Amino acid sequence: MRTLLFGLVVFVYLTMAAVSAAAQTEVTVTNPKSDPVLVRDVDNDARRPYQVSFSIGQPTLPTVPAGKVFVIEYISGTIRVPSTTGSATPCRFMQLSFGLGNGSDTDVLPVSMGTAQSINNTDINFFTISQRVQIYGLANSDLGGTSYSLAGTCNSGPTSSHIVLSGHLEKAN
Numbered sequence: 001m002r003t004l005l006f007g008l009v010v011f012v013y014l015t016m017a018a019v020s021a022a023a024q025t026e027v028t029v030t031n032p033k034s035d036p037v038l039v040r041d042v043d044n045d046a047r048r049p050y051q052v053s054f055s056i057g058q059p060t061l062p063t064v065p066a067g068k069v070f071v072i073e074y075i076s077g078t079i080r081v082p083s084t085t086g087s088a089t090p091c092r093f094m095q096l097s098f099g100l101g102n103g104s105d106t107d108v109l110p111v112s113m114g115t116a117q118s119i120n121n122t123d124i125n126f127f128t129i130s131q132r133v134q135i136y137g138l139a140n141s142d143l144g145g146t147s148y149s150l151a152g153t154c155n156s157g158p159t160s161s162h163i164v165l166s167g168h169l170e171k172a173n
Contacts, residue, residue, distance in 0.1 A: 050169045053077075054144040056161040061142040064101050068169040070137035072100060075108055077163035079127040085117055087153035091125040094149040100165070101141030106133060122155060129163065137165075139172045 031037050050070060052062040056079065064070045075098070083091035092112065097105040110127035118124050137143055143165060148157065 048169045049167075051164060051166045052143055053162060053164045056146045056148075056158045056163065058144065061144045064137045064139050064141050064143065065169065066140055067172050068139055069172050070101065070143070070165075070169055071167045072133055072135040072137055072165050073167040075106075075129055075131050075133055075163065075165055077129045077161060079110060079129070079158045079163075080160040081125045081127065081150065081158050082118070082122045082155040083115070083125055083153045084155060085121055085123050087123070089152040090115065091123075091150060091152045091154035093127065094151045096129075096148045097146065098163075099142070099145035099147075100135050101137035101143050102135060103138075105147065106135055125154070 029037055052070075054062055081091050090112065093110045095107065096110050097107050100106050108129050108131050110129050113126040113128050115123045115125050144163065150157065
């Protein structure tokens, strides 16, 4: 009986110590200035993750919401451009620029992913975009107006594309 009572006292003590440790809410982090702790305020209404997508040549473009600035951190996407089947010179982008709502154009670098023959006697050239940027899209401005220059044996401009702008919204000053 005495062993059982001692075991019960130890159990109650350990339970109280565990509950007390779990109830502590303060945490002290000590890092040197050369290795700071990374912090992101996910509960702050002034800074919300945001993403828009569009196609090259799309007639109606996405717009930055009123009273916000869209901080664009990443541009990604895919583009298809037709060319003559079996041509010796590949279809390629010399320039691809996006108007991202800040009054200037931003150039990106499409990377060729290869060519595949389609059923209507043309080749389809596949390009991808994956580029980190730091661009500010202003409130109420259109996003995604494009200009491009192609070289080689491209038959026309992009026939299919999907471009994604990722970042966050901040309150406009």
